[in-house]
Amino acid sequence: MTKYSALLFISGLVFLLMVITGLLPIFSDSHTPMLVGKAILEGAKDQVGAANVVTSVVLGYRGLDTLGELSILFAAASVVGLVLTKSSFNKAASANNDKHDHHDSGFVAVNAIDLIFPLLLVVGMYIITHGHLTPGGGFQGGVVLAVAFSMLVIVRPRRASINHGMVSIIESFAGVSFILIGVIALFKGQSFLQPLLSHGEFGSLWSAGTLPLLYLAVGLKVGAELAGLLLALNSDEVVD
Amino acid sequence: MIWVVTVVVFIMLAAALAVLFLPNMIAAVVASAVVSLCLTVIFAVLKAPDVAMTEAAIGAGLSSLILAIGLKRLGYWKTDSIDKVKAGERHD
Numbered sequence: 001m002t003k004y005s006a007l008l009f010i011s012g013l014v015f016l017l018m019v020i021t022g023l024l025p026i027f028s029d030s031h032t033p034m035l036v037g038k039a040i041l042e043g044a045k046d047q048v049g050a051a052n053v054v055t056s057v058v059l060g061y062r063g064l065d066t067l068g069e070l071s072i073l074f075a076a077a078s079v080v081g082l083v084l085t086k087s088s089f090n091k092a093a094s095a096n097n098d099k100h101d102h103h104d105s106g107f108v109a110v111n112a113i114d115l116i117f118p119l120l121l122v123v124g125m126y127i128i129t130h131g132h133l134t135p136g137g138g139f140q141g142g143v144v145l146a147v148a149f150s151m152l153v154i155v156r157p158r159r160a161s162i163n164h165g166m167v168s169i170i171e172s173f174a175g176v177s178f179i180l181i182g183v184i185a186l187f188k189g190q191s192f193l194q195p196l197l198s199h200g201e202f203g204s205l206w207s208a209g210t211l212p213l214l215y216l217a218v219g220l221k222v223g224a225e226l227a228g229l230l231l232a233l234n235s236d237e238v239v240d
Numbered sequence: 241m242i243w244v245v246t247v248v249v250f251i252m253l254a255a256a257l258a259v260l261f262l263p264n265m266i267a268a269v270v271a272s273a274v275v276s277l278c279l280t281v282i283f284a285v286l287k288a289p290d291v292a293m294t295e296a297a298i299g300a301g302l303s304s305l306i307l308a309i310g311l312k313r314l315g316y317w318k319t320d321s322i323d324k325v326k327a328g329e330r331h332d
Contacts, residue, residue: 054290075300096269127293143297147305154309233309 014034036061048210049199050132058137059214063182063193069139070175070221077225084232105155113155120148128219132208138218145219146226154234162231167224174221181217183212245285252278263323265316269307276300 040061041053048056058066104110126145131137153162182193190196193214200207255274262268271275283292311317318324 052290136293137290140290140293140297143302145299150305192307230302230305230309233306233313 003094003207021196029089045202048195048208048211049202050211051202052132052134052137054135055132055137055211055215056208058191059132059211060195061216067178067182067193070178070218073222073225074171074175077229080229081232085235102125104158109155113151117148117152120151124148124219124223128215129212130205131167131215131219132211133205138215139222142219142222145223148232149227150224150234153231162227164228164231167228171221171224171228173220174217174224178214178221181214185210241285245282248278248281252282264319265311266308266319269304269311272307273300273304276303277281 036108040057044050044053044056044060048060050056050060127141127144128138129141131141144160149162181196185194185196186192188196195209195211197209199209205212252275255271255278258271259268259275262271276295279299280292280296283289284293308317
């Protein structure tokens with residue numbers, strides 16, 4: 001049964017790749033060099049409504065590429081988790097290591113992380129939520145959040161711990177909501193991931209339609225994935 | 241502005257060479273973070289603030305943390321130089 005489902009999956013993937021390859025413009029006669037940069041710079045303000053042009057390209061004009069980046073990151077984080085986390089039959093052996101290995105870092109690191117952690121959270125959330133107005137966005141803010149949480153866990157393993165189930169729930173929720181926002185646009189008769197809602201007042205926090213929501217999803221997903229990756233790297237090595 | 245860039249480029253080159261020649265592994269990780277920070281300044285000068293933020297967050301923050309965790313896993317998280325660490329391993 002597993003073999004057949006794997007075969008079905010692979011044939012579906014091959015079919016998808018063939019369709020995409022057939023649709024590529026380099027195989028059609030009407031192939032022209034890309035001159036979209038100027039057009040985007042001129043039309044982004046009216047078409048997307050984001051004050052940050054980079055965001056309107058990343059999420060508005062090239063939303064599908066962002067989805068691809070997210071899936072690449074997801075694959076990388078999954079592989080690291082698969083390779084580096086403890087396997088279940090070694091749990092008993094490593095349980096003994098856990099007990100004497102979990103001690104807080106020194107005075108300087110503990111106090112520094114206590115001081116800097118709330119600041120990092122605020123900065124990360126600011127970068128994510130203002131991604132459509134100022135430089136930055138979901139990827140950068142997500143990395144800041146991931147580093148903040150994993151630093152806290154690495155420096156004070158006694159007091160702080162991250163629930164891996166919660167991390168996966170946040171990650172899945174963010175990924176699904178990103179795709180759902182794109183699919184809703186399909187149902188409204190527009191193209192996938194096309195920005196919806198009204199543009200709002202140019203330059204205000206509630207502007208640019210669904211772009212802030214998309215960046216929030218990207219930020220949560222990147223943050224959860226990278227935090228999981230860092231904690232998998234930091235977890236105790238399997239002793240055989 | 242050209243002087244800022246010149247100074248930053250020289251700091252960057254020095255830090256990149258320091259990564260290769262520093263005997264202490266922790267110092268080498270810090271030097272690689274310095275390379276990323278200098279690159280951030282250059283991106284900001286080139287009016288690419290988005291790229292600069294990505295470089296600061298990923299290049300200076302995340303990759304240094306990954307390198308540091310890697311050092312810890314490999315047992316090189318020592319303030320001694322790498323030769324001393326290896327010599328100590330040989331004595332064991």
